[in-house]
Amino acid sequence: MRENPLDDDLIEFMTVYDNKEVDDDEVDNDEVDNDEVEGEVQLLTAYLIWCKFDDDVVSRCSKQEAIENNYGGHDDDMNMTVKHCTNAYMLVYIRDSELATVLQDVTESDIPQELVERLQEEKRLEQIRRKERSEAHLYMTVQVVLEDSFDGHQGNDLFDQERAHFRVFRVKKLLTLQEFMELLSDTLKYPVEQMRPWPFSTRTNLTFRPTMLDIEGDLNRPLQEIAEGNNPWNVFLEVLSPDSGTTALPPFDRDSDVLLFFKMYDPKAKKIYYCGHHYMPVASKVCELVPILNERAGFPPDTELVLFEEIKPNLVEQIENQNDALEKVKYKVVVNLETKLDGWDY
Numbered sequence: 578m579r580e581n582p583l584d585d586d587l588i589e590f591m592t593v594y595d596n597k598e599v600d601d602d603e604v605d606n607d608e609v610d611n612d613e614v615e616g617e618v619q620l621l622t623a624y625l626i627w628c629k630f631d632d633d634v635v636s637r638c639s640k641q642e643a644i645e646n647n648y649g650g651h652d653d654d655m656n657m658t659v660k661h662c663t664n665a666y667m668l669v670y671i672r673d674s675e676l677a678t679v680l681q682d683v684t685e686s687d688i689p690q691e692l693v694e695r696l697q698e699e700k701r702l703e704q705i706r707r708k709e710r711s712e713a714h715l716y717m718t719v720q721v722v723l724e725d726s727f728d729g730h731q732g733n734d735l736f737d738q739e740r741a742h743f744r745v746f747r748v749k750k751l752l753t754l755q756e757f758m759e760l761l762s763d764t765l766k767y768p769v770e771q772m773r774p775w776p777f778s779t780r781t782n783l784t785f786r787p788t789m790l791d792i793e794g795d796l797n798r799p800l801q802e803i804a805e806g807n808n809p810w811n812v813f814l815e816v817l818s819p820d821s822g823t824t825a826l827p828p829f830d831r832d833s834d835v836l837l838f839f840k841m842y843d844p845k846a847k848k849i850y851y852c853g854h855h856y857m858p859v860a861s862k863v864c865e866l867v868p869i870l871n872e873r874a875g876f877p878p879d880t881e882l883v884l885f886e887e888i889k890p891n892l893v894e895q896i897e898n899q900n901d902a903l904e905k906v907k908y909k910v911v912v913n914l915e916t917k918l919d920g921w922d923y
Contacts, residue, residue: 718809719746727851733890734785750801770825771817782889787813789831835859841874864899
């Protein structure tokens with residue numbers, strides 16, 4: 578602690594002074610006594626009245642509060658009780674002889690380069706935000722989900738919209754489907770021929786299922802029209818599996834094919850396992866799915882399966898006749914399956 582900070586710090590600003598401090602009751606705020614002596618020299622006796630300010634409030638304080646308690650540090654270090662206050666101002670004393678130096682104009686050379694770069698970056702970001710706000714009506718959001726988001730889902734439909742990891746794209750509404758596919762290709766590193774978008778739609782039975790796009794017919798249409806005003810527009814993006822052995826997704830016939838998603842339910846573990854998707858002609862029989870499902874589940878090819886269809890939230894129905902064509906299945910998107918083993922109850 579400094580012994581006499583007042584003498585050290587303020588003496589250079591005072592011609593003649595008498596460091597006399599008075600009590601609050603002894604003098605008013607503006608009371609100053611002038612003592613005249615013989616000759617040309619006048620001595621000024623200044624009664625020091627300490628004040629503190631907290632934003633717009635100015636109040637009296639002691640010398641201890643004004644000087645000793647303003648050196649910084651922590652209360653514990655000073656071993657004293659300090660009344661905390663904060664304000665948005667800093668009081669600075671400038672020596673008369675240094676006014677021109679301190680208050681001179683600031684030039685670019687006075688500003689550190691790192692501060693210049695930071696200010697320029699903040700200005701650039703602010704310009705981007707302003708532009709985005711002014712052009713917000715020209716853009717839409719596309720939320721893309723990949724098949725890996727379906728793994729581990731234990732509820733209805735294919736995934737939980739609240740927990741899914743969407744790839745979010747903010748694009749112009751007039752962007753064509755072809756241009757959007759090229760954007761996806763650049764972002765996800767898949768060739769365009771190895772991707773196929775399936776927009777999600779909420780059906781009247783409260784299911785959230787992928788729907789078909791006329792890829793060839795919609796390539797030059799703007800996304801705003803294809804999305805039918807949905808913003809955000811949710812899309813399942815089918816991509817070619819690396820171990821497929823092919824260079825492009827197989828063709829899908831909108832008029833004769835059906836897209837199926839498979840789940841396996843384990844009654845013992847009471848868990849649902851996602852088993853991928855597949856599309857095949859809608860005229861195919863349900864029993865033709867069994868070899869595919871056994872392979873997906875890791876069962877022997879001749880394992881007998883009990884198949885269910887997920888109709889809507891909390892409602893599944895067993896497919897009684899597996900010789901029926903897939904077109905007779907009312908909701909053809911999701912098929913639940915479980916193995917029919919001895920000792921299992923349904």
